[in-house]
Amino acid sequence: MIDEQAIIKNIINGDVESFRLLVERYQKSVMRMAGNIIRDRHICEDIAQDVFFTAYKKLKTFNNEQGSFSTWLFTIARNKSLNAIKKKKIPLAGELSEIVAERNSPDILQQQEFLNELDRQLHSLPRNQNTVFVLAEFEKLPYEQIAQIEGVRIGTVRTRLHRAKRKLAKALRLDWEI
Amino acid sequence: MDKKKLYELWIEKKHQVEINKSFPDKVMGRVYEYERRPRWFDIPRLIEIISVHTIIKNGLVVIGALVGFIRVIYVITMVLSKGVLNG
Numbered sequence: 001m002i003d004e005q006a007i008i009k010n011i012i013n014g015d016v017e018s019f020r021l022l023v024e025r026y027q028k029s030v031m032r033m034a035g036n037i038i039r040d041r042h043i044c045e046d047i048a049q050d051v052f053f054t055a056y057k058k059l060k061t062f063n064n065e066q067g068s069f070s071t072w073l074f075t076i077a078r079n080k081s082l083n084a085i086k087k088k089k090i091p092l093a094g095e096l097s098e099i100v101a102e103r104n105s106p107d108i109l110q111q112q113e114f115l116n117e118l119d120r121q122l123h124s125l126p127r128n129q130n131t132v133f134v135l136a137e138f139e140k141l142p143y144e145q146i147a148q149i150e151g152v153r154i155g156t157v158r159t160r161l162h163r164a165k166r167k168l169a170k171a172l173r174l175d176w177e178i
Numbered sequence: 179m180d181k182k183k184l185y186e187l188w189i190e191k192k193h194q195v196e197i198n199k200s201f202p203d204k205v206m207g208r209v210y211e212y213e214r215r216p217r218w219f220d221i222p223r224l225i226e227i228i229s230v231h232t233i234i235k236n237g238l239v240v241i242g243a244l245v246g247f248i249r250v251i252y253v254i255t256m257v258l259s260k261g262v263l264n265g
Contacts, residue, residue: 032195060230
């Protein structure tokens, strides 16, 4: 795998095509992150495109001493996703989960309802708790990186995640800790 | 299926992602289009240049302040000269 810093240097020196390597490397992470904050797939893809386009335009301002490229990119992705929600471009209503839709089980409706409720409760969390939950649970990022993306201390990340999990567990009346 | 297993399934599903194969091409299309734009007279690019370079930003603020100050002086002079003429 080509060194990321070398790729960035090449792009800044005019090798535009090298940017494709970064897009291919991070497209899944960015799409997943935007997709877990915003659920509309088309809007999510537009936002993911915007994230990479913005990253390309601002690449000269990226400083690897302040953090990794992925952290910088995820910060752009987080901000773009939240801005899109703020601009009311995004429908926040719950969507039917397809996870169990195909399974033929007698309690299928109950299971679907539970998954829909998980989606609804996730989106009803305060934004800062929602993004921390998404980054920690879905993206599996370390607390340190989440703290950099959110611009807060690691302790704050832990607190937000704990509160988010507690709220989800309470709302869904779970008898175990998430 | 119990709630715990459903929760784990939900997390697993959220971790999965489907990517359109043409996604990198779409991004690169925008990048090349951006690169083809003329460098100057391109307002978004100019704004970017201004926002990235502190010296340019500060210079513009100073010029703006100077223009404003000169305009205020000019207005005061006009008012005073009219007042003198009328009085």
